[in-house]
Amino acid sequence: MTSSATKAPEVIKFTKMHGIGNDYIYINCMESMPDRLPELAIEMSDRHFGVGGDGIVLICPSEVADFKMRMFNNDGSEARMCGNASRCIAKYVHDHHLTDLSRISLETLSGIKVLSLNMSSDGEVGSVTVDMGEPELTAKAVPVISGTERMIEQEVPTSAGPVKVTAVSMGNPHGVIFVDRIEDVDFDRLGPELERHPIWPDRANIEFLQVISPAEARMRVWERGTGETLACGTGACASAVAAVLTGRCDRRLTIHLRGGDLIIEWAPGGHVMMTGTAAEVFEGSYHRQR
Structure with a gap:
């Protein structure tokens, strides 16, 4: 008999893609799906011993839509939504x-x-506009623990002093902090601290936003379960909503990540529309030890 130690590895075909630097490993699961998905996400996302990425994304059949997305962060936690993905x-x-x-x-x-x-001139997809739906703004829906119905620029204590947080959900919870200069933010300290702050029952994504003009802003993001990423679509949407709520920006703006x-x-009807590019980097096969 063949021992488990000598079994042939499971071969998983994948495609590496990114949405403005937010890179995930995409697996076509239209016919079959790997098992032990949290462990697989940790293994494949490792940038030294795996493929490397912010997590894995599974493209699946759906009974209620054209396709279904499941995604796992590089710490193995399952995410609800990602605009870039x-x-x-x-x-x-x-x-x-x-x-x-x-x-x-x-x-x-x-x-x-x-x-x-x-579509681009070569017949492939150049950019995609995503209807992200309506933002959730009540504290209960975000969810965030707050003494008010909505958390808009509410002071939250941190080890670096109080910061003003605006809480928005775009299908996942976000805390937006407005800053004068992103370069002055103690990002590696405040990002993980605010992600796991007691005000968030399910942790949160944290965005720091520097407004340049009513139509332009810069953003840096610390994602729940991943850490810093080069971009976050739901985070950009949440930041835009927060900027409108606080009177800093117009309802349409470009966010530089x-x-x-x-x-x-x-949009006037309440839905948030996000437009950005998507790119395929390479394809490969991952050999997973059984």
Whole structure:
């Protein structure tokens, strides 16, 4: 008999993609899905011993939409939604001929999102506009522990002194902090501390936003379960909403992240629309030891 130590490794085909630097490992699960997904996310995301990425994204069949997304952060925790990942899925399913639709519905743990594909001259997807839905602003819905119905620039104690936080959910919880200069933020200290602050029952993504003009801002993000990433689509949406709520920005603005730019519009009907690029980097096979 063959011992478990000598079993052939499981071979998992993947595609590495990124949305303005927010890089994930995409696995086509339309026919089958790997098991032990949290452990797989940790293994594959390792930038020294694995493929390297902010996590894994599974492209799955859906009974209620065109496709379904499941995603796991690089610490193994399952995420509810990611704007950058949803754009990459739209590019993947079109460019890999899983659909010829130019408007795709995507099932996520935060509901069904609608993705509009913007084609480039080579016939592939150049950018994607995602209807991110309406923001949740009540403390209970975010969720965040607050003495008021909404947490808008409420002082929160930290080891570096109090900071003013605006809480917004875009399917996952975000804490937005406005700063004069991003370079002056003690990011590596405040990011993880605020992510796990007691005000968040389920932890939170933390954004630091520097407003340049009513139509432009800079953002740096510390993502729940991942750490700093070069971009966060839901974080950019939450930051835009917070900037409008506090009177700092117009309802349409460009947000500059470390990985690139996103155009966010909080439309009059209440939905937040996000437009940005998606890119395929390489394909490969991951040999997972059984």
